[in-house]
Amino acid sequence: MSLKSSTPEAIQSLVHRITQAANNLATVNGSLQFESESARRELVAAAEQLLLAVRSPEENIFSIAQQPAQNAALRCAIALGVPDALPANGDSCSLDDLSRTLKAEKTLLSRILRACVATSTLSEPSELCYAHNAVSRTLLSSANRALLTLMYDYNGRAIIALPEFLQARKWQDAGSYRDCSFMLGSHTALPMWEYRDKDERCRETFDLGMESEIVAALSVGKAIGSFPFGRELVPIPSVTDNNKQHGLQEELTIVDLGGGHGQALQDIRADHPELLAARFVLMDVEAVILDAITAGLPAWMETVAGSFFEPLPAPIRGAQVYYLRRCLHNWDDAACGILLRNVAAAMDAVQSRLLITDMVIDNTNAVKEMAWEDLNMMTIGGIERTERHWRCLLGDCGFRIHKIWRQTPTEHATIDARLK
Incomplete structure (x- = not known):
């Protein structure tokens, strides 16, 4: 029996979409280039949908299973x-x-x-x-090979173990950082980040893999998101004596919480020279801060050792900007609740804002890259959140979303949140 197309009625319209998208190609210096990234993505999406439409349902499901x-x-x-x-x-x-x-x-x-x-x-x-x-x-590229090795040897084993892990929990919850399918797949009692720190091969593979151009190629826009730091963070007027009594910061202070080796702060300062007079503070746990100092930090960057799961240290309380870049997706809602409430307690109700650069999944018809990444994060106890989920989580922790800065559905967004 011959296999029939999954959706034959869609084939002609998809071919038309592909033709229209291909019209956005232009010759630049002798080579074909797309007029924009969105035009290229439209052609990719139409081509993938055409393949699904032409294949039979059986072929499509078997292709996934392979x-x-x-x-x-x-x-x-x-x-x-x-x-x-x-x-x-x-x-x-x-x-x-x-x-x-x-x-x-x-x-x-x-x-x-x-x-x-x-x-x-x-x-x-x-x-x-x-x-x-x-x-x-x-x-x-050795970095590319390391990333793919990391995805297969560690993420892959965790993904394969996910059905068994969830079934054992009777499909009632996704686990947590200290009880996740990564631990089952890797046959370890350690959660992901602690395993990485103790296993030299995993640590080396991870660190090299994070240098891969594949990571950058799959992320539309800058790693720090689309937030216009220079335009939005206008100079702060001199504080009043009353503010000084409460320990508020007089100059513009940007605190990167859990910022690793400070790359995000360096990118922000380099991209926005109008902020050169601002105070840039990197906060992370002591071991990471010491590594960052050893690796070399610019003289203008301050460091503060601390955990965002504990009350924030006095030197960074009352800052204008608290920045969390690709941190919250590592943790479930309970852990994020602790973290966010600690940040809220350190903020000034008038002048402070919280910036979160992370994925914001569409509430409906999520793009596959984000849906897949959410399952990857599930294996280590984390989660990629929809816009609705972000609003609920932040609302429960005393925040309101002022604005979400995002250009495309697959790009890291930046959420600008203020205290209620």
Whole structure:
């Protein structure tokens, strides 16, 4: 019996969308480029929907189910060292030569390479000869290889363990930081971040993977989000004697809570020279602050050691801006509640604001990248939140959302929250 298209009535309209989106291509310096990122994403979305429409329902569901095997082939190629063994200039290399170079049995190696070719991860110019293509060349970067290794060895095991983990909980809750599917998948009693700190291989893979250009390529806009720091954070007038008595900050003070090695503050200051006179403060736990100082921090950046799960230290109370970049998605609502209430207690009701750069998932028809990322965060006890969820969480902790700064559905948004 022949397989029928999933939605044949949609095929013609999708072909029209693809044609229209392709019209947004322009020739720049001899190469085709899209007029905008949104135009490129429209073509990608239409092409993916066309593939789903043309395939039968059975083909679509089977394609989804096959993805673990595709990921395994990619991980095997990385572990074998295939990317570095192939000529970087695109010349082909025979199976015999690859087998000798990689010290891998030929039949076994050919099966792995065949699976990579089938998903366009490698090219096969002729029988039993292999070469780099545009996709596989991304694997020449050690940071890219580390990111994909991290995703398979740690995130992947946690994702595979997720159904078993949730079923054991009778589907009543998603777990927490100290009780999550990562621990089940990695056979450890340690949650993700503590495991990373104690396991040298995991730590090295994680740190190198976070330098990958893949992370940047998948994030539209800047890592600090689309918030216009320079335009919004106008100079603060001199404080009154009454404010001074309450320990409020006279100059514009931006505190990055849980800011790691201070990269976000450096990006903000570099992108907004009108804020050069502001006071920039990096707060994180003592071990991270010491690492940041050892690695080298600019003289203009102050540091404060502390945990945002405890009352904020006196030197940063009453600041104009408290910044949380990609922190809250690591924690469930209970943990975030503690954190947010600590921030609220340190804020001034008039001049302070809380900026949160994180994902804000659409309330309906969420884009797949965000839905998948939410499941990834679920494995370590975290969550990517919808706009409705953010409003409820912040409202319960004494905040109101003043504005959400976002340009596209897949971009990290910045929530500007004030005390109620």
